[in-house]
Amino acid sequence: MPFYLEPVWRRWNDEMNIINEKDIDYVEERLNYQVVFLPDAYNHRKYNILAYLKHLKGDHDEALLQLQKAESGIPASSTSEDTDVKRVVMYGNFAWVYYHQNQVDKGFTYAEKVQTILQKYESPAMQKTLLLDIYGEQGWTYMSFTGNYYQRAAECFEKALELDPEDPELNSGYALAVYRMEGFAFLSKPSYKSVPLLERAVQFNPSDTVVKVLLALKYLDLKNYRQATMLIEQALLEQPENPYVLRYVAMFYKRSGNTVKAIEVFKKVDSLTPNTCAIHYQLAKCYKIFIYKHRGLDGQPNGEAISNAMFHSKKAVELNKSSVAAHILLADIYIRANKYQKAEEEFDKTLTMSNLLYEQKQELHLRWAQYLMSSRKSESEAVNHFKEVIEIQNQTIFRESAIRALKSLAETMISQNPKDATGYGLLGFIHQQERRDVTALKNYEKAHLLDPDSEEYSDACAALYATLS
Template identity: 30%
Template structure:
C-alpha cells in the first residue's frame, strides 16, 4: 500500500504541472500580494532593504508585524532562499492568528497569495492550488466580484506598507493605498500611521514649498491622536515641526519619545537627527552610537554620523575664522577622516544612497583629494536608479565642483544646463539658476560679445519667466551671430 501511494503521488505531481500550469499562472496573476504589486527595488538596494526589514522586526515595537514578515519572505525569494521564505510566511501566519484570531481570514489573504506564488516557483502546483483555493473561499465568503481578488481597506493597507518599505520610487503608490484605506475607515489607527509616515517620507522629496511641510503636520498629529503611545511617530513629528520653525514644540515630542521605552533604536535615530540639526552635536553623536550598537549595518545611521562629524568640522573652522591652524587643523582633518569613513560605509550598505555620494565627495574636496571627489561624482551620475530630481541635484553639485575646484567654467555650464533640463520646481533648481546666472554674467563682464553667454542668459531669463529680458539677450546673441557671419569670421 505504501509503494502504491508513493507511485500515485509521483504520478500526480508529474501530471499536474503539465496539465494545469497555465491555468494556475492565470489565477496567480489575479492575487493581491507581494508578487503582483510590482515593488520597485534595484538589485543593489536588496541588502539594505533586507537589513532594514530585519531591524524593524527586531527593534520596532508595532502592532502591525505580519506584513513585515511577508515582505521578508518576498525578499528572500528574490535572493533564491526558498526555505527561508517559507519560514517567514509561517511566522507571518502565526502572528496573524495571535493578533486577529477568528478575524484572520482577510489578513491572511496576502500570506496565502505569497505561499501560492512560492509553491508555483518551486514547481509544486498542487500546493499552489491549495492556497489559491483558500483565497477563493474567502473571496466567496465576502462576495468579492473576483474569485482570487478581494478589494478591501485591509488589503490596501498591506499593499501600502509593502510599497512604503521598498523606497522612494514606491511612495506615491503607497500614499494612494493608504488614502483608499482611510476613505473606508477614517479612524483606523494602522491606516492613519501608514499614511502619516508616507506623507512624511514624500515630504523629504518635496522641499520646494512650505505648503508640503504644513500639509505633513496634520497627518502626523492625527496618527499620534489615534496611537498615543507610538514614540516613533512622535519623533517624526518633532523633525517636521523643526522643519517649519517650531523647534521648541518639536523638542517636547522628542523628549516624550525618548522617555518611552518603545522602539528606542528608531527613536534614537530620529532624535539624533533632531539634535544634530539643532547644533547639539555631542547629544546627537551619543544617541547615534547607542543606535549603532543595536543596528551596526544601518546606512541611515552611518550617514547621520558622517553629517555630525561634518558639522563639527564646520564648527571648528568657524571658531578659527575659517583658517584653522595647529591643533584646530588637526581636529578638522580628524573630523574629515571620520566623516569620510561613515559616508563610505553607508554607501557600501546602500550603493543607491544618492545624497551620501554628494556628502562623501564634499569631504574629499575638504581633504583636497579632487581625484577621489571626481570618482565619487562619476559613480553618482552613472546610477541608473536616480529619478529626475536626484539627477538634477547630482549635476548641480558636480557643476559646483567643476566651477570652484576644477576651475572649468565650460564644464560647470554643461552640468548646470543638464540640471535645468528637469523642469520640476525645487530648491536645487533655484540654486542652479543663480549659479549659472552669476557665472554667465562673469563671462560677459570679460567679453560682452560672447554669443554663447548671451544665449545662455536668454535661456536663464526664459526659465525664470522674464520673457522680455530673455528676448533682449536672445536678440543680442542673434545680431552678433549675423554680424559675425556677414564679416566672414
Template identity: 30%
Template sequence: MSSTEAAVVKDELNKLECYFTWDLEKEKLDLTDILNRLEGHVDFKRGGDAGLAQTYNSLGFVKYLLGSHEEALVFMQKSVELIKEYWDNNCDRWLIVPYGNLAWLQYHMKCFGECKGYLEKIKSIEQKFSDSALGLHHEVLGEKAWAFFKFSRKYYNQAKECFEKALELEPENAQWNCGYAFVLHRIETQFSTKPSLATIKQLRLALEANSDNDELKAILALKLAQSMEYDEGEKLMEEALEGSPNAPNVIRYVGKFLRDYGSVETSIALLKRALEKSPTSAFIHHQLGLCYKRKKNYLQSQGGQKSTRAAAEIQRLRSQCIYHLDKTTELRCGFIIAMNELAIQYSEDGKLDRAEELFQQALQIAKEKNESLQYVIRCYAEFHQYKRRSFPEAISYHMECLKIDKDSKDGKKSAKHLNKINDRWSSKSSGHGSAQRFFAKKEKGHAGP
C-alpha cells in the same frame, strides 16, 4: 500537472491580491537595503504582532526575490502564524495576502498540491465575504500600502493612494493612520523642506491612535520644530527618546532634531549608541556623517583653518564625515544624496579623482532613477567650477541644471554661478562664450539655454 491544469492554476494566481501581483519589480528594488531594514524591524519588534506579521510577509517576498525559496517559506508561514495569534477568530481577511504569497511561492517551488491548497483557502475566505472583491477589503488595501511604502520610494504615491482607500473603509484604523502619516512625511521630505499643515494634522491623528509610537512622536517633533513650534517639538522628542532609547529609527530622528535645533555633540553621542545596536543602518551612518560635516563647517566658518591645531581638527572631522558616508554608500549603494555628499567631501580633501568617480556614479544612478538629478548636476558643476577650475565644463553643467528647472532652488543657484563666471571669465577663452550666449538669450526672454 498537465499543461491545461497549469494554465488554470496560473490564471487563478494572477487574480490574487498579493506581493507577486503588485508589480514590485526586482530591478527597481535595492534588496540588500530592504532586507537590512526589515530585519531591523524584527530585531526591535516594531509595530507589535500585527506589524511584525506584515514584516515577516515582506521578508518572505524579499527572500524569494533573492532566490532563497526555503527561507521565504519559513518567513511567510511565520506571518500566518502571527496573524492567527493576534487576530484569533477575526483573522480571515488578514490572511488573504499571506495566503496569496504562499500560493505563488509553492507554485514556483513546483509544490502544486500545496499551491492549490492555498488557493482553496482564499476561495473560502472570498465566499465568506462575498459582499466585496478581495482587493476592496481594507485589510488588503492596507497591506498593499505598507508593501509599497517599505519597498521603495518609487512606490510612495501608490502607497498614499492605497492608504487613502483603506482609510475610507476604516477611518479609525490605527495601522492605516500611522502608515498614511509616514508616507505623507516621506513624500513631503522628498519635495519640500517646509512641513504642510495637512501632514502635521495627519501625524497628530496617527499619534492619537498610536499613542505609544515613538517614531511618530519624533517625526512630529521635527515637523513642529521646522514650523518654529520648538517647545512642543522638544517635549515630544524627549518623550520619544525616553520611550525608545535604543530604537535606531527613533534615535535617527532625535539625532537630526538635536543637530538642527540643539546640540551636535549630543546628537553624535545618541547616534553612536544607536549604531552599536544597528551597525548596518545606512541612515544612522548618514546622520553621523552630516553631524561631523556640521561641526567641520562651523569650525571653518570661525576661521579655524588659520591655526595649525584647528586645521588638524577640521581634517579629523572631515575624515570622520567621509568614513560614515563611505559606510552609508557601502550599505545602501543607491543612496544618491549620500554619494553626492561623499563626492563633495572627497573634493574638499583634495582627492579629486575619487570625487569625480563618485559624482559620475551619482549622476548615472540619478538618471536611472530620475531622482535628485538636478541637485547632483548642480553640485557637479560647482565641483568643476571651484575644484577643477574647469570653467567650460562648469558652464555646461550649470546650463544643464537650468534646463531641468530654472526656477527651482538648484536652478537659481546655478544661475548665480553663471553670473559669477560670466562677470569674471567671459573674455578669457572661447569656451566661456557659452556663458555670454546664455545671458544674451536670457535678456531676450528665453526660458533657458
C-alpha cells in the same frame, strides 16, 4: 493564478522593478531589525514582506519559512474576522510561492483555503473588511522599499482610510508616507501637508512613538519649539532604546544645531542596529559640519572631522552601493579633503548609475558645477553642468540654486566685459528654460550681435522667432 491573488504579490511583482540584489539585501536587513525593535503585533506583515524578498531572489524554500513565521506571528489578540483577513493574504502568498516551485497541488490547496475564507466575505460589508487589509498590506509593503514607491503607498492608505477613516495604524501609515514624500521631493518651498496627518495619527494612535518624533521634526521646521521639544521628551520616556525613535531624535538635535548631541545619539543607534547605511550617512553629514566649523590653529579644515566624515561616508557607500545620496556625500567629502581626483571619479561613477532619479541628477550636476567653480576655477566646464541641472524641468532646490549661480556668473561676465557675448547667451538660456521667450530672445539677439559666427546663438534666435511668430 486565480484573480483574487493578483492584489497581493502579483501586482507588486509587476510594478516593482527591483532587480538589484544589493537593494533587496538592504531592505531585508532593515526588516530584520524591525522584527526585533518594532511592535510584535506587526511581525506577520514583516515576515510576509521578507518572504516576498526571498521570492525576488529566487529562494522559494526560504520564502516558505518566512510565510510560516508570518502565519504564527498573527497576534493572538486578533478577532476571528481579523485573523481570516490576514490569512487570506498569507494563503495567497503560499499559493504564489508553490506556483513558482511548480508544486501545483500544494498551490491549489492554499488557493482553496483562500476561496473558503472568501466565501464568508461575499456581502459588501464583509468585502470592505477584506479590502481594508489588502490595501493596508500593499501600503506597508511599498513603504518598505525606496522613495519611488511612497506615492503608491500613500494612495493605498488613502483607499483604506476611505473604508475606515479612524483606523489608528492606517492613519499612521498615511501620515508617514506623506512625510517621506515631502522629504524626498527636494522642493524649493518646504511642504507641510503631513502636519495635520501626523497630528491626526498621534490622536488616533498615541502609542506610535515614531509618528510623535516625526511630528516633532515638522514642528521644529515651523519654529514651534515648545511642542517639538515636548514630543521629543515624551518619545524618549516611552521608548529610550528604540533605534527607530532614536534616529529621528538625533535628527532633531542635528537640525536644532546640537551636532555633538546628534552624533552621540546616532552612535547609540549604530550600536543597536550595526552596519546601517542611513546611520553612517547621517554621521558623515554631522562630521562634515565640523570640517570648517572647528578649524585648526593654522586655519586649515579640521583633520579629525575630515577623517570621521570620510570613514562614515565610505561606510555608507559600502553598505548600500545603490544609495545615490551616499555617493554624492562621499564626493563632497573628497573635495573638502582636497582629494579632487577621487571626487571626480566618484561624481563620474555616480552619474552612470542606472537608478538615478531626476532630482538626483540635478543634485549631482549642481555639486559638480560648484566643485569646478570653487576648486578648479573652470567656469566653462561648470557652465555645462549648471545647464544640465536647469534643463531638467523638475522644480527643485537644486534647479533654483543652479539658476541663481548661472545668472550671477552671467551678470559678472557682462559687467567685466560688456562686449563678451557669453554672458548674454547664458541669460538667454536661463530665460528660455524659464519660458520667458521674449526676454530670452532679447538676450540671444545681443549675444548674436556680439558674436555673429556662433551657431548656438543664431539657432536659438531662429527657434525663438518661430515660437513667437
